[in-house]
Amino acid sequence: MTNYGAIPTSSHGSPVMDPDSISRAKQRIKDGLAMSRPWRQMFDLHSMNLPHGVSDALSRIKKNLSYFQTNYAIVVLVVIFLSLIKHPTSLIVLTVLVFVWIFLYFFRDEPIKVFRYQIDDHTVLVCLSVITILLLFLTDVTLNLVGALVTGAVLVLIHAVVRKTEDLFLDEEAATAETIQG
Numbered sequence: 001m002t003n004y005g006a007i008p009t010s011s012h013g014s015p016v017m018d019p020d021s022i023s024r025a026k027q028r029i030k031d032g033l034a035m036s037r038p039w040r041q042m043f044d045l046h047s048m049n050l051p052h053g054v055s056d057a058l059s060r061i062k063k064n065l066s067y068f069q070t071n072y073a074i075v076v077l078v079v080i081f082l083s084l085i086k087h088p089t090s091l092i093v094l095t096v097l098v099f100v101w102i103f104l105y106f107f108r109d110e111p112i113k114v115f116r117y118q119i120d121d122h123t124v125l126v127c128l129s130v131i132t133i134l135l136l137f138l139t140d141v142t143l144n145l146v147g148a149l150v151t152g153a154v155l156v157l158i159h160a161v162v163r164k165t166e167d168l169f170l171d172e173e174a175a176t177a178e179t180i181q182g
Contacts, residue, residue: 064160076152083148090139
């Protein structure tokens with residue numbers, strides 16, 4: 001006999017969330033945060049000094065921008081967030097965009113594939129930056145956004161010029177050597 005419309009019950013309840021999926025999510029968050037360089041390394045006072053010339057400054061900017069690109073993206077997003085505190089519509093748009101950033105840039109563990117082409121991190125960073133800026137301009141916060149972008153760029157450039165680069169790539173080589181040996 002069947003009971004149409006009856007809600008089936010079971011003697012043992014099924015968990016709403018699988019414990020394996022929770023542990024996978026935790027590991028993915030740890031792996032995604034590992035993409036950014038340690039903040040202590042970024043702000044190490046012993047690694048700060050003025051460059052010897054323009055060529056040294058340009059070399060530092062190039063190396064630091066590629067080495068700390070995830071940290072710099074976080075810094076600029078925080079500056080943009082702080083500039084939009086008094087604009088709730090823009091904050092809602094930025095919140096949605098931050099979730100897009102998290103899933104497409106910060107916590108992604110493998111390359112994005114579109115029509116059999118792999119998209120590298122730099123392309124994703126540039127595309128997300130352009131989309132974020134364009135969508136925020138549509139919310140009528142042009143002056144705040146321009147001020148935040150200039151402030152973020154100045155902060156990033158000051159750090160990139162002042163941070164020495166001699167110790168940056170030694171860490172990557174040591175990590176690679178440990179991975180090969182282990």
